[in-house]
Amino acid sequence: MFKKFSKDDIHTKSNLKSSVQRGLKTKFVDQYPKIEPAINEIVPKKSNVSLYKCEDKIQLYILDEHVLFYQKFDELLPSLKLVHKYPTCFPKVQVDRGAIKFVLSGANVMCPGLTSPGAWLPEESIPAGTTVTIYAEGKENALAVGKLAMSTDDIKSKNKGVGIELIHNLGDELWKFDNE
């Protein structure tokens, strides 16, 4: 989803008021409750979070030259750098080794990649539409962030079609942008 993104796609940059910043923090904690203990470290009280408005109704929240969250239409997604730092705070799924190459080029994850040996889905079902972090077999760090197209129980039972819609992966344009 971040296939075409560069500095030119940023329309406006603005600083956030601290009241808005507080609202942002609560919103993020609402979406990912496990991050609550760490939220004050990620976004310290007196910091300046800037908002970059980009092409395609995308909004980026930046702190100290690093992207914290990415927002499209009301849903906040953590950037992979954030996921790497706090891996336990986000729901996790794992794909098998064969899928790594495709995910790294931005492809959506198909159900068989999540149900084959080497892949892992959590025991309790996560509903469709939740944002999950995608890990790879044999790797410690998160590979990508995506949205569930079907609930994990459906993925296990139907095993056909797109399982996860990919939004952000390692090495995509947002990652490169963050690394400049």
Add this chain to the structure above:
Amino acid sequence: MSETETITPVEVLYCGVCTLPVEFCEFGKTFKKCKTWLSENHHDTYVKLYESQDGTKTTSSLSAEKEAKISEALAKMQLKEERKQERDLANLKNSKILIKRIQRTKHKHIIAVTNLEVFGVDMKKLAKTFAGKFATGASVSKNAEKKEEIVIQGDVGDEVEQYLLGLLAEKGLTNIKIEQVSEKKPKKKTT
């Protein structure tokens, strides 16, 4: 509150060459360089990742042939990228910047600078810098060969050459040839 424990952030080692976490370097295009970087900078992680191979290979869930296929495809991609980089470097060394001095009217000239794309400079920004520096108009346009060129009003060829030499030296490319040519062709000014 149920949880008052603080979570400490995990420190991830990112490769200096491909910017991905080091365990993902094998899927990137610059694997060889990544490996050399890692062995030079973080030798213990290098040993853990690449020298104790038994851990990763035996726990992979895919069959041996599938693994072989994947590593073949990756090796191919990496080779391609290596060749591309070598070609680009050779290209860089061989290309020269052309500065054309074209006569607009009897006493007025314009300067057209071509062949700048290989050097990875931002044309628009450079045009603006020229405009500011020489206190004259400068713009980017496409010429007959469908290549982008910077057109500067006025007879500033020598200064452009000097400036470009300085700019390239900063980047580290000191052997670039810059050629000055003058043409008497009446060129229609396009905006």
